[in-house]
Structure formats: C-alpha cells, structure tokens
Amino acid sequence: MIKKAELKQKLKVMIVQSLNLEEIAPEDIQDDDVLFGDKFGLDSIDAVELVFQIKEHFGVEIKNMNEGRPALQSVSTLAAFLEKRMNP
Amino acid sequence: MRIGIAGIGVVGGFGCGHPALLRALKKGSAETAWKTIRTAGGDMEVPALCADTSALADYVPLRTLRRNDHYTRMALLGSFLALEDAKIPPGEALHRMGIIVATGLGSTCNTLDFEDIMSGKNAVCSPTLFSNSVHNAAAAHISIFLKSGGPNLSVNQYELSVPSAFMTACHWLREERTDTVLLGGVDEFSKVGAYYRFNCEKSGKSGKSSPPVGEGCAFFILTSDPEKIRYGYIEDAFAGICPAETMEDSGLHPLMNGISHCSDLWHRPPSGVSGGLCSTPLQEKSGDLPHCPVEMGENTILMCDRETYEKTAAASLRIKKTARKTDTAISCSRLYGSLPVAMAFDIAAAGLIIKEGIRNLPADLFLHSPGDISPAAPVCCLKIRENNELGFVRLLPLHPLFPAKKGVKV
Missing domain, CATH: 3.40.47.10 (Thiolase/Chalcone synthase)
Known part of the structure; x- marks a missing residue:
C-alpha cells in the first residue's frame, strides 16, 4: 500500500507536470493549498485535465461533480479521496 | 504595388x-x-x-x-x-x-x-x-x-x-x-x-x-510599404498543378515553364489548370507571355531540395544544360532538415542572402558546381511534387536594377 506522504508527493508531481506549471515546483504546493484559487491560477479545464490524469495514473474515475468538487479542493482532500477509492 | x-x-x-x-x-x-x-x-x-x-x-x-x-x-x-x-x-x-x-x-x-x-x-x-x-x-x-x-x-x-x-x-x-x-x-x-x-x-x-x-x-x-522592406521583393508566388499538355503549348517543359508563367496562370488560367488560387497577378506582365522563354539563365539562384533539383535537371536536356552550367542551384536542407514547409526556410535563407549581400557560400550547399553568387540575382525557391504539382516563391533583390516598375523580365 502506498504511504500517504508518498501519495501526496506523487500527486504534486502529477499536478505540476500534467498542467505544465512551469514556474511552480512540486515543493511549492502545500498539502492544504486551495488548488483552484489565485495561487496557482487553475481553472475548469485544469479540473477536467486532472480528472483525466487521475484516471491515467491511479485508475480511479471521478464520475461527476459531486465527487470531484470536494476531492479536488487540495492535495490533502485528493489524497484522502484516492485512498478511500483505492482501498475500499 | x-x-x-x-x-x-x-x-x-x-x-x-x-x-x-x-x-x-x-x-x-x-x-x-x-x-x-x-x-x-x-x-x-x-x-x-x-x-x-x-x-x-x-x-x-x-x-x-x-x-x-x-x-x-x-x-x-x-x-x-x-x-x-x-x-x-x-x-x-x-x-x-x-x-x-x-x-x-x-x-x-x-x-x-x-x-x-x-x-x-x-x-x-x-x-x-x-x-x-x-x-x-x-x-x-x-x-x-x-x-x-x-x-x-x-x-x-x-x-x-x-x-x-x-x-x-x-x-x-x-x-x-x-x-x-x-x-x-x-x-x-x-x-x-x-x-x-x-x-x-x-x-x-x-x-x-x-x-x-x-x-x-x-x-x-x-x-507593401517600401520603407520597411529589407529582405527583397516578392515577384511571384504560385502553388498549383500545371498539366503537361497546357504547358507544352509553348514548346517548353511544363515544370520549368511554370516558373516564368505563373503570373499568366493567375491572370488567365489556361484550361485544365487546377489548384492554386488563380486571381489577379502580383505584377502585370506584358502581352508577350506566350513567347516568354524559361529564364532560369545566368542570373537566377534556384533554391530547392535535391529531389526537386533532380526533377528540374531531368526535365529536359535544354533545361538540364542551362541549370547545370549557368544557374546557381543551392540546397540548404542540411541546415534545417527534411520537413514539408522546408520552402519557408529557403525563403528565409534567400532573404538573408539578399539583405546581407552574400557572395560566397560553402561548396556543400551547391547542387552543382559552386560559384560566386550575383548580388543582383533573383532567387527562386521551388518545390516540385508528383503529377506536375509545383510551387514557388520568387524574390527580387533590393537593387537599383529592379525598381518598382511593371513587367520586369529577368
């Protein structure tokens, strides 16, 4: 089983690489930073991209907005969502 | 204009x-x-x-x-x-x-x-x-x-x-x-x-x-602002298909004939010509076009890839003789590689040759016997494909010999 810290780090790398955040390093993302706020400038297209990348990297499907909205708040919420779905 | x-x-x-x-x-x-x-x-x-x-x-x-x-x-x-x-x-x-x-x-x-x-x-x-x-x-x-x-x-x-x-x-x-x-x-x-x-x-x-x-x-x-033009004038540009029978009317090989007749094609598309964007010519030419010879003679630089050059050279003995003995033929493909829009790089290289007044290039770039480049020479960037499809852009140097007059015949 993947450790939570390791999962969070993997998510940060995935976010930076898949969204091409060229001026942001994975270390710049704090666990509880709001992903879709001013700090990173992400928008709805990035949300769809993240849904795609999560399916590609973790095999977990985010099926609708009810699932996606709370899960995509921060790296912490995303990690918790994935843990739950990967280890039901 | x-x-x-x-x-x-x-x-x-x-x-x-x-x-x-x-x-x-x-x-x-x-x-x-x-x-x-x-x-x-x-x-x-x-x-x-x-x-x-x-x-x-x-x-x-x-x-x-x-x-x-x-x-x-x-x-x-x-x-x-x-x-x-x-x-x-x-x-x-x-x-x-x-x-x-x-x-x-x-x-x-x-x-x-x-x-x-x-x-x-x-x-x-x-x-x-x-x-x-x-x-x-x-x-x-x-x-x-x-x-x-x-x-x-x-x-x-x-x-x-x-x-x-x-x-x-x-x-x-x-x-x-x-x-x-x-x-x-x-x-x-x-x-x-x-x-x-x-x-x-x-x-x-x-x-x-x-x-x-x-x-x-x-x-x-x-x-079209003459004050701003620094890399040469565009005398002609053409992309289209020139069927052999159309071009042979003038007794010249279709591929090479297209080079000097492009403006005519725009102005009055011969029957059977398809492709390209036939419209008004860039430069009104005189009425002697049907007799206008293929003028890829002593004073034109041909820029193309080797494949195109072989096609022009093989096109007819007359062209072959002219091209191989008197024209300057250059291929710059080794600088940017093989890609479909290679002609854009040829045109950029031609513009630089014109602007910088380059007279000598490394021998490896010449498709036949290397020689000096005339500073007043027009440059024809050419691509010939299968089925008589051809395209070219012809640049004229910024030179007193080529003032902004109509019907310049090189």
Missing part, C-alpha cells in the same frame, strides 16, 4: 533567430541531434534537427504558455522574432495585420497521441491534448497572444502550403484587406517520418546524403 519582406523570425535545428540561420548558412551545416522514438519493435534512435523554444520566455511569461504544445510554441516564437525583426513593437494595434500559418503536418504528434487515446477506447481524454490536436491551433494562439483582430488563416497543402500561403498573403495586401501579413511555415518533428526514413536508409532505399527529419518554423512580415 510591390510586396516585400520586412522581418524574418526563424527557429530550427540550426538555432533560434535569423543570426543563427545566417551562421549556419555561412558554415554550411547544422549540428544533428539524436532523438528517441518509441516503436512497436522497441525504442529507436534517429537523427533529427530539432528546435528549442526556450527563448520564448523572453517574450511571454511561461505560465501563459502552459497549454501550448511544442508546435504552437515554435510558431509563437517565430512570430515574436519576426515582429521584433520588423521593429513592430509588442502591443502595437495589430487590427490591420493578417496572420497566415502554413503547415504540412500540423500538430501531427499530438493528433497521433490523441488518436492513440481514442483508439484505446478511453472514456476520458485530455482536454489540453484535444485542443492542440487541430491544425489551426498555432494560428489561433498567435492571434490570441498578439491580440490581433485581422484575418487569420491556416493553410494545409503539404509541401505546397508555403507558396500557397504567400499567394494568399499577396492577395490580401493587394486587396488592402490588411496593411501587413505575418506569414509563417511550421512543422513539428514527425515520428512517423523519422521511422519511415530510418527504415528506408536501413534497407538502402534512400541516399545517405538525405538530410535528417527536421522541425521548426520560419515567419515573415510581409508589407
């Missing part, structure tokens, strides 16, 4: 910017890199001339580029370099500037990756990959970044995309639809092309002297 080139922006295997192309031109070569491509039979190392777009950070914040792929980034960098070279400041009102992007393959790599995803029956696909998978992505992003309100066009006619784009640009300027046109040719490294080339060379089907697969872009600022 005389139309000419006011600025050039190039990116390719030779480097970034026209000074890099000029250096490569004087040196006669560019450094080939090796690129790994993934195939069903395992990874493959292929020679390539690839473009580096890191200089784009000098023009726009990197974060604004995060959704742009390599293909679009090359086009953006070429556009910024051309605007800078033409001394058009960023942010200047560009509502009277047209944008034309010519491409042979478009964003093929992305399109193929996207198709991989779709054929894998994935229910979800990357929206970024999808938005970059269309051929007009580069032209659209150039307009967005420059806040241009002028006409925007993507031309996709494989190896004739560039001359076709030049034809359209000249029409726009003549019709005063625009004051300037930002025109560029862009192509990305083709994995499929490299794979094909690798296997051809392995089986001995292609010559070892063939240039590696290349990528990059060459952009131009075209204008």
Whole structure:
C-alpha cells in the first residue's frame, strides 16, 4: 500500500507536470493549498485535465461533480479521496 | 504595388533567430541531434534537427504558455522574432495585420497521441491534448497572444502550403484587406517520418546524403510599404498543378515553364489548370507571355531540395544544360532538415542572402558546381511534387536594377 506522504508527493508531481506549471515546483504546493484559487491560477479545464490524469495514473474515475468538487479542493482532500477509492 | 519582406523570425535545428540561420548558412551545416522514438519493435534512435523554444520566455511569461504544445510554441516564437525583426513593437494595434500559418503536418504528434487515446477506447481524454490536436491551433494562439483582430488563416497543402500561403498573403495586401501579413511555415518533428526514413536508409532505399527529419518554423512580415522592406521583393508566388499538355503549348517543359508563367496562370488560367488560387497577378506582365522563354539563365539562384533539383535537371536536356552550367542551384536542407514547409526556410535563407549581400557560400550547399553568387540575382525557391504539382516563391533583390516598375523580365 502506498504511504500517504508518498501519495501526496506523487500527486504534486502529477499536478505540476500534467498542467505544465512551469514556474511552480512540486515543493511549492502545500498539502492544504486551495488548488483552484489565485495561487496557482487553475481553472475548469485544469479540473477536467486532472480528472483525466487521475484516471491515467491511479485508475480511479471521478464520475461527476459531486465527487470531484470536494476531492479536488487540495492535495490533502485528493489524497484522502484516492485512498478511500483505492482501498475500499 | 510591390510586396516585400520586412522581418524574418526563424527557429530550427540550426538555432533560434535569423543570426543563427545566417551562421549556419555561412558554415554550411547544422549540428544533428539524436532523438528517441518509441516503436512497436522497441525504442529507436534517429537523427533529427530539432528546435528549442526556450527563448520564448523572453517574450511571454511561461505560465501563459502552459497549454501550448511544442508546435504552437515554435510558431509563437517565430512570430515574436519576426515582429521584433520588423521593429513592430509588442502591443502595437495589430487590427490591420493578417496572420497566415502554413503547415504540412500540423500538430501531427499530438493528433497521433490523441488518436492513440481514442483508439484505446478511453472514456476520458485530455482536454489540453484535444485542443492542440487541430491544425489551426498555432494560428489561433498567435492571434490570441498578439491580440490581433485581422484575418487569420491556416493553410494545409503539404509541401505546397508555403507558396500557397504567400499567394494568399499577396492577395490580401493587394486587396488592402490588411496593411501587413505575418506569414509563417511550421512543422513539428514527425515520428512517423523519422521511422519511415530510418527504415528506408536501413534497407538502402534512400541516399545517405538525405538530410535528417527536421522541425521548426520560419515567419515573415510581409508589407507593401517600401520603407520597411529589407529582405527583397516578392515577384511571384504560385502553388498549383500545371498539366503537361497546357504547358507544352509553348514548346517548353511544363515544370520549368511554370516558373516564368505563373503570373499568366493567375491572370488567365489556361484550361485544365487546377489548384492554386488563380486571381489577379502580383505584377502585370506584358502581352508577350506566350513567347516568354524559361529564364532560369545566368542570373537566377534556384533554391530547392535535391529531389526537386533532380526533377528540374531531368526535365529536359535544354533545361538540364542551362541549370547545370549557368544557374546557381543551392540546397540548404542540411541546415534545417527534411520537413514539408522546408520552402519557408529557403525563403528565409534567400532573404538573408539578399539583405546581407552574400557572395560566397560553402561548396556543400551547391547542387552543382559552386560559384560566386550575383548580388543582383533573383532567387527562386521551388518545390516540385508528383503529377506536375509545383510551387514557388520568387524574390527580387533590393537593387537599383529592379525598381518598382511593371513587367520586369529577368
């Protein structure tokens, strides 16, 4: 089983690489930073991209907005969502 | 109205910017890199001339580029370099500037990756990959970044995309639809092309002297303002099909005949001529066109790839004799590699030869016996494909011998 810290780090790398955040390093993302706020400038297209990348990297499907909205708040919420779905 | 080139922006295997192309031109070569491509039979190392777009950070914040792929980034960098070279400041009102992007393959790599995803029956696909998978992505992003309100066009006619784009640009300027046109040719490294080339060379089907697969872009600022033209006038541009029977009417070989008769084709398309954009000529020519000989004589520089040159040389003995003994024929393919929009780089090289008054080039660039280049020589950038398809752009030097008068016969 993947450790939570390791999962969070993997998510940060995935976010930076898949969204091409060229001026942001994975270390710049704090666990509880709001992903879709001013700090990173992400928008709805990035949300769809993240849904795609999560399916590609973790095999977990985010099926609708009810699932996606709370899960995509921060790296912490995303990690918790994935843990739950990967280890039901 | 005389139309000419006011600025050039190039990116390719030779480097970034026209000074890099000029250096490569004087040196006669560019450094080939090796690129790994993934195939069903395992990874493959292929020679390539690839473009580096890191200089784009000098023009726009990197974060604004995060959704742009390599293909679009090359086009953006070429556009910024051309605007800078033409001394058009960023942010200047560009509502009277047209944008034309010519491409042979478009964003093929992305399109193929996207198709991989779709054929894998994935229910979800990357929206970024999808938005970059269309051929007009580069032209659209150039307009967005420059806040241009002028006409925007993507031309996709494989190896004739560039001359076709030049034809359209000249029409726009003549019709005063625009004051300037930002025109560029862009192509990305083709994995499929490299794979094909690798296997051809392995089986001995292609010559070892063939240039590696290349990528990059060459952009131009075209204008009719004589004060701004620095890289030569565009005398003619043509892309289309010239059936043999049409051209043989004048007793000359169809392919070479097309070179001096292009304006006539625009003005009065002969029956059977198809393709291209027949319209008013760039330059009204006198009524003696049917008797106008093929004038690729002593005073013309022919720029083309070896394949095209072999076709012109084999076209007829008369042409062969003329071309091989008196003309200057140059191929710069080794500087930027093999790619469908190669003619855009030929035109950039021709513009530099004209602007810098270059008289000598390395012997390796000549397709036949090397010699001095006449400073007053027109340059014809030519591409001949199968089935009598041909395209060319012909530049005239900025020289007192070529004033802005009608009917200049070289």
